[in-house]
Amino acid sequence: MTDELVETVERKLARYETVIGLQMEEIDRLRAENERLRSEGGAHAALKDVYLNPDAPQGNRIKAATAALPHETPRLTPQPPVLDLTAEPCEPLADVIARQRARCNALQPPYQLGPEGHTVLLIKGNGDSSSD
Numbered sequence: 001m002t003d004e005l006v007e008t009v010e011r012k013l014a015r016y017e018t019v020i021g022l023q024m025e026e027i028d029r030l031r032a033e034n035e036r037l038r039s040e041g042g043a044h045a046a047l048k049d050v051y052l053n054p055d056a057p058q059g060n061r062i063k064a065a066t067a068a069l070p071h072e073t074p075r076l077t078p079q080p081p082v083l084d085l086t087a088e089p090c091e092p093l094a095d096v097i098a099r100q101r102a103r104c105n106a107l108q109p110p111y112q113l114g115p116e117g118h119t120v121l122l123i124k125g126n127g128d129s130s131s132d
Helices: 002-039 042-052 058-072 093-107
Strands: 111-113 119-121
Touching (some): 002 042
16 A cells, blocks of 8 residues: 555656646746847837737737837827918909900011912001091
8 A cells, every 4th residue: 555655646746747847848938938028129019919919818908909009000190381382362364364465465466468468567556446
């Protein structure tokens, strides 16, 4: 009976050693991950790793995404205008038409061709029929 107890104790010891070995591996893995998170990209990279990790609890993922959002998407703020533009004063349509007609009349030659191909000199008047 003492042999059975010794074997049981040896089995327990072997099992405990296995558990301790697995725990040490997990601790080493967590230490390496912790070091990686601290050295890679700072707080933002750590938050990104948390919210992208599907194994992390959903509450932690939401908190990490909320904290990382201002650093990933720029805040929409009003920007000053690039050019300082001011509108020109509005010119009435009647003035525009009068100016364009005067320009057109100034560009017309003071002569025109007659019916037989002769050049006829035009005399500019004031537009009255009394001066004909």
